[in-house]
Amino acid sequence: MxxxxxxxxxxxxxxxxxxxxxxxxxxxxxxxxxxxxxxxxxxxxxxxxxxxxxxxxxxxxxxxxxxxxxxxxAGGRMSSEGEPRLVTRLLAQARNKPVRLQFFDDAEDTDLYGKTCVITDFDGAWAKVEYRSGKKIQCRLVLLSSICSLTFEKGGQ
CATH class of the missing domain: 1.10.260.40 (lambda repressor-like DNA-binding domains)
Structure with missing residues (x-):
């Protein structure tokens, strides 16, 4: 569903x-x-x-x-088709697609502020995010609870 x-x-x-x-x-x-x-x-x-x-x-x-x-x-606690419990549909849809992440005010993810990035993997409370910094592709782990919202971008990085 x-x-x-x-x-x-x-x-x-x-x-x-x-x-x-x-x-x-x-x-x-x-x-x-x-x-x-x-x-x-x-x-x-x-x-x-x-x-x-x-x-x-x-x-x-x-x-x-x-x-x-x-x-x-049982309150949404069952796994469907063997998926890990904490994996949400939204993160699965965002994987390997360009997105912009907004963070709560107290989050310290200033490197990603205003940048288009790609969520390449996620597990439990963390997401692996890649973003362009100059000519280099940077990679970092982001605490999922620090993300306020996620916006899908039309173009690439």
């Missing part, structure tokens, strides 16, 4: 309309519709807020093949 379907399923289980969810999230109804249709993805901080409002875990919303129904998924 895709992220959009997960959001729609959880919203319907809470007996909320797209309009009501949009008001709670402080976004437009069209934004919720785009999320549910899979045309757009919510930013990371919005995923956390969605999970709170819909009373599901972030993994419930992000991981394919895991039902949002707590009776079925």
């Amino acid at each position: 895709q992220t959009g379907s997960q959001i729609a399923e959880a919203r319907r289980r809470k007996n909320l309309t797209q309009e009501q969810l949009a008001q709670l999230m402080q976004v437009t109804r069209q934004t919720v519709s785009r999320w549910e249709a899979g045309i757009a993805y919510p930013e990371m901080e919005k995923i956390v807020r969605l999970a709170d409002i819909l009373e599901v875990s972030c993994d419930d919303l992000l991981r394919p093949g895991v039902s949002c129904d707590p009776k079925v998924s």
